[in-house]
Amino acid sequence: MSTDTTALDDLDFTPSGLAVGDDVADLLFREARTVNAFADGEVTDAQLEAVHDLVRWGPTLMNTVPMRTLVVRSAEGRERLAAHMAEGNRARVLAAPLTLVVAADRDFHEHLDVLAPHLPDPHGMFPDPDAREALARSSAWLQAGYLIVGLRAAGLHVGPMAGMDATGIDAEFFADNGWRSIMVLNVGTPAGPESVRPRAPRLSWDQVSAEV
Amino acid sequence: MSTDTTALDDLDFTPSGLAVGDDVADLLFREARTVNAFADGEVTDAQLEAVHDLVRWGPTLMNTVPMRTLVVRSAEGRERLAAHMAEGNRARVLAAPLTLVVAADRDFHEHLDVLAPHLPDPHGMFPDPDAREALARSSAWLQAGYLIVGLRAAGLHVGPMAGMDATGIDAEFFADNGWRSIMVLNVGTPAGPESVRPRAPRLSWDQVSAEV
Numbered sequence: 297m298s299t300d301t302t303a304l305d306d307l308d309f310t311p312s313g314l315a316v317g318d319d320v321a322d323l324l325f326r327e328a329r330t331v332n333a334f335a336d337g338e339v340t341d342a343q344l345e346a347v348h349d350l351v352r353w354g355p356t357l358m359n360t361v362p363m364r365t366l367v368v369r370s371a372e373g374r375e376r377l378a379a380h381m382a383e384g385n386r387a388r389v390l391a392a393p394l395t396l397v398v399a400a401d402r403d404f405h406e407h408l409d410v411l412a413p414h415l416p417d418p419h420g421m422f423p424d425p426d427a428r429e430a431l432a433r434s435s436a437w438l439q440a441g442y443l444i445v446g447l448r449a450a451g452l453h454v455g456p457m458a459g460m461d462a463t464g465i466d467a468e469f470f471a472d473n474g475w476r477s478i479m480v481l482n483v484g485t486p487a488g489p490e491s492v493r494p495r496a497p498r499l500s501w502d503q504v505s506a507e508v
Numbered sequence: 509m510s511t512d513t514t515a516l517d518d519l520d521f522t523p524s525g526l527a528v529g530d531d532v533a534d535l536l537f538r539e540a541r542t543v544n545a546f547a548d549g550e551v552t553d554a555q556l557e558a559v560h561d562l563v564r565w566g567p568t569l570m571n572t573v574p575m576r577t578l579v580v581r582s583a584e585g586r587e588r589l590a591a592h593m594a595e596g597n598r599a600r601v602l603a604a605p606l607t608l609v610v611a612a613d614r615d616f617h618e619h620l621d622v623l624a625p626h627l628p629d630p631h632g633m634f635p636d637p638d639a640r641e642a643l644a645r646s647s648a649w650l651q652a653g654y655l656i657v658g659l660r661a662a663g664l665h666v667g668p669m670a671g672m673d674a675t676g677i678d679a680e681f682f683a684d685n686g687w688r689s690i691m692v693l694n695v696g697t698p699a700g701p702e703s704v705r706p707r708a709p710r711l712s713w714d715q716v717s718a719e720v
Contacts, residue, residue: 312562313555314558314662314663316661320532321562323528326562328565342525348713349524350533364717365716410711411711441651444654496623501560504576504577505576505577506577507579508584
């Protein structure tokens with residue numbers, strides 16, 4: 297595959313109209329499920345780095361790439377995080393092989409001389425911390441989408457959770473670096489078929505689109 | 509592949525530590541690039557539906573799936589949209605094979621009796637339009653991440669743009685349904701190697717992560 301462009305002519309399309317096979321479509325989206333109970337077994341740093349090496353290439357606003365990740369692995373770290381989760385999520389955090397706190401870095405602009413050297417004044421463009429935080433949150437959510445796909449591409453399963461005291465998490469872990477937590481992800485492999493709920497419905501293309 | 513779980517034992521891992529091949533990793537992330545100039549050729553409704561059929565399975569907060577998409581295909585629609593884009597993005601919108609306005613629907617709760625029937629009072633849970641809009645924006649950005657990956661999985665390339673008057677776009681197109689635009693995506697296939705900029709750097713895993 298050329299590094300510059302991919303011509304449609306070079307791709308084999310499946311009956312579903314995709315350029316990836318059914319196995320990939322199933323792994324990343326169609327059969328992937330939110331997991332509530334995980335099997336024993338470690339999620340390694342090498343796996344996390346492989347996922348990051350993949351998903352860091354996803355586009356963000358002005359290449360700001362503001363998503364940050366706190367890896368919660370130690371027993372003490374789990375206890376500190378669980379105390380700020382909604383009650384129904386605490387046991388899940390304590391039991392998961394690994395938990396990630398996905399966060400937005402409102403000081404992303406400190407890296408822009410490297411990330412976006414084409415900008416005339418990358419530092420001076422973002423004087424307002426509140427505006428930076430809003431931009432960081434948007435692109436961090438966008439990157440969270442890439443991250444979930446990337447974890448699945450590494451054969452891992454996720455249990456995303458938003459039931460949490462985000463302000464409490466930020467005070468607990470991010471007092472020094474100013475990161476803002478947006479989501480918590482349990483990561484591992486499913487304990488078994490009973491570790492996922494029945495598939496919830498989705499909307500049709502007609503329900504979510506319009507054309508002009 | 510089982511519909512319930514995917515055991516790691518069933519997957520073949522590549523040297524990069526992924527469960528998908530290099531061709532897929534390249535197509536979705538590593539060689540995928542933001543495209544500024546597109547080749548002639550139509551992006552069909554069938555392609556858009558195939559992408560939606562794939563990415564609609566991505567998880568969102570409480571299965572709210574609030575992302576909406578305005579498909580801008582007609583000459584008149586392009587002109588109306590281009591008028592609200594930043595000056596540097598106008599010609600791109602007019603020239604692209606297809607442009608999508610990605611939006612958040614703050615009235616997502618009207619679908620929750622179908623999407624989240626396990627919630628005790630799905631309509632009554634979300635009385636405040638501002639709180640709904642904040643939640644809708646977060647999950648719509650998350651879904652926008654899935655959408656970009658899904659378009660690439662269909663062999664398409666994207667040119668994401670945030671340089672726009674979002675309030676103007678919302679008044680122009682969404683006065684009746686209350687959608688809130690978050691991003692504009694040009695979609696097609698690249699005109700050639702010159703239609704992408706040199707690859708901008710990314711941060712290392714050590715720069716974007718911490719562990720407890």
